[in-house]
Amino acid sequence: MDIERLLIGFLGLGCAFSSLLYSSSAVAEQAQERQSVRFNARVTQYDNFPLNTSPGPGNGVYDTWYYYSYDNKPLREEYDFNEDGNIDKTTEWVNIKNVVIDTENKNSDQKIDRVVFDYTPFQEQNTSGHKYEFRDIDLDGIFDEFVAFTPAEFLPRQVHEPVASSVEFLVTMLEKLNLQDEKYFVLERTYTKYAELQRLRSKEEWQVLFQKTREYLDLPSDQVLPVELKFIPEEQIQDNIETVAKAKNLKYLIINPRATRNIDDWLLAIDHEMLHLLQGQRRFNELKGKEKITWDDLVQYHLDLINSVNRGMMYNLFKCPVSSSFYNTYITFARAQYLFDELEAHLYSYQRRAFYNPIYTRDNFTYSNKVFIRAFHELIQEQGLTIPEKYIPMISEVKKALPILSRLPQEQVNAVKTMLRKTLLQKP
Ligand SMILES: [Ca+2]
Numbered sequence: 382m383d384i385e386r387l388l389i390g391f392l393g394l395g396c397a398f399s400s401l402l403y404s405s406s407a408v409a410e411q412a413q414e415r416q417s418v419r420f421n422a423r424v425t426q427y428d429n430f431p432l433n434t435s436p437g438p439g440n441g442v443y444d445t446w447y448y449y450s451y452d453n454k455p456l457r458e459e460y461d462f463n464e465d466g467n468i469d470k471t472t473e474w475v476n477i478k479n480v481v482i483d484t485e486n487k488n489s490d491q492k493i494d495r496v497v498f499d500y501t502p503f504q505e506q507n508t509s510g511h512k513y514e515f516r517d518i519d520l521d522g523i524f525d526e527f528v529a530f531t532p533a534e535f536l537p538r539q540v541h542e543p544v545a546s547s548v549e550f551l552v553t554m555l556e557k558l559n560l561q562d563e564k565y566f567v568l569e570r571t572y573t574k575y576a577e578l579q580r581l582r583s584k585e586e587w588q589v590l591f592q593k594t595r596e597y598l599d600l601p602s603d604q605v606l607p608v609e610l611k612f613i614p615e616e617q618i619q620d621n622i623e624t625v626a627k628a629k630n631l632k633y634l635i636i637n638p639r640a641t642r643n644i645d646d647w648l649l650a651i652d653h654e655m656l657h658l659l660q661g662q663r664r665f666n667e668l669k670g671k672e673k674i675t676w677d678d679l680v681q682y683h684l685d686l687i688n689s690v691n692r693g694m695m696y697n698l699f700k701c702p703v704s705s706s707f708y709n710t711y712i713t714f715a716r717a718q719y720l721f722d723e724l725e726a727h728l729y730s731y732q733r734r735a736f737y738n739p740i741y742t743r744d745n746f747t748y749s750n751k752v753f754i755r756a757f758h759e760l761i762q763e764q765g766l767t768i769p770e771k772y773i774p775m776i777s778e779v780k781k782a783l784p785i786l787s788r789l790p791q792e793q794v795n796a797v798k799t800m801l802r803k804t805l806l807q808k809p
């Protein structure tokens with residue numbers, strides 16, 4: 382074990398502790414929550430470096446970022462030790478593939494020179510586990526050394542491969558190095574949760590499938606964001622053959638049991654629609670301020686309106702926790718930000734495909750999704766909408782993808798735009 386890892390282990394403890402104390406003013410300067418570019422995560426940034434400063438580590442520049450799911454499970458750590466803006470070390474929990482992937486860049490050239498695939502944290506009984514490490518010793522962008530750590534032995538090999546960090550790369554390398562048992566181990570770990578979801582899907586065990594899907598995609602559980610699963614009414618199925626799922630009224634996820642049997646499409650649809658529900662809750666938290674209301678209060682108020690439930694004048698005057706002005710502000714914001722919400726959902730649900738697909742897809746975007754992203758982006762520009770602050774990171778990611786998106790045929794983009802304009806006009 383090298384010193385650096387040990388050090389990071391210590392820092393990790395320190396960070397977890399200070400994140401508990403985050404709201405107290407003593408550590409507020411060192412840790413700060415900021416908007417995450419990962420929609421399913423919260424991120425807290427820390428000032429941990431340089432180490433030997435007084436009164437305590439840090440120089441006022443953030444250098445460490447911890448991402449947590451809304452259920453407080455760790456998702457990712459990023460470190461910029463020398464504060465040059467390039468991340469020097471990352472740790473990512475890829476829950477659906479049962480692996481933690483560490484990357485390290487020792488010379489700040491934006492190229493990874495050490496990758497570790499660690500299966501230990503996900504092994505149920507066994508404490509001694511499987512780990513695979515690639516090293517680029519001379520930092521030329523080519524891996525030179527490989528070591529497989531297995532419960533029984535330690536298998537060092539010389540390699541000569543361009544740097545990569547995907548599970549697909551690991552599988553290819555184990556095959557090339559003729560480490561068949563290790564390859565099967567990795568494949569088994571990669572596919573096991575995916576296969577479980579596939580099995581639940583074919584058995585039509587929708588509730589369990591949905592719960593497991595949320596868990597494996599690191600989406601919030603019912604404790605954080607209550608979601609009720611409903612089936613699309615039989616008479617509407619014909620008009621919605623392609624629809625897998627649809628978020629509705631801040632609380633429901635309507636699913637179409639006749640839609641695809643492909644678990645990939647299921648994951649994509651759930652990820653996308655859950656993001657819409659998360660956007661609703663995120664908006665509530667932004668607008669809430671000092672109001673003493675909860676997310677459940679707002680959802681109830683909304684559902685009462687939709688279902689014309691009247692709880693009586695006394696309730697409305699004295700007991701209803703939600704004021705109509707708060708509700709109206711909420712709805713106004715939701716409508717005004719509709720295009721941004723949709724663009725964000727398309728961008729992130731597709732960007733995440735590489736994360737949950739068992740085999741890494743080089744081109745994360747599907748064709749129709751590229752068309753949608755460009756159509757939404759063009760509509761936002763044509764309408765001259767001011768970009769709300771929280772969407773700025775998302776828009777800049779869309780801009781990065783524009784070279785790929787610009788190759789699409791304009792007629793198709795225009796067709797989608799025409800359709801979207803109609804939808805927008807329909808909104809009351
Ligand atoms: Ca610092």
Ligand SMILES: [Ca+2]
Nearest residue numbers: 461463465467
């Ligand atoms: Ca750096």
Ligand SMILES: [Ca+2]
Nearest residue numbers: 517519521523
């Ligand atoms: Ca090398």
Ligand SMILES: [Zn+2]
Nearest residue numbers: 653657723726
């Ligand atoms: Zn959507």
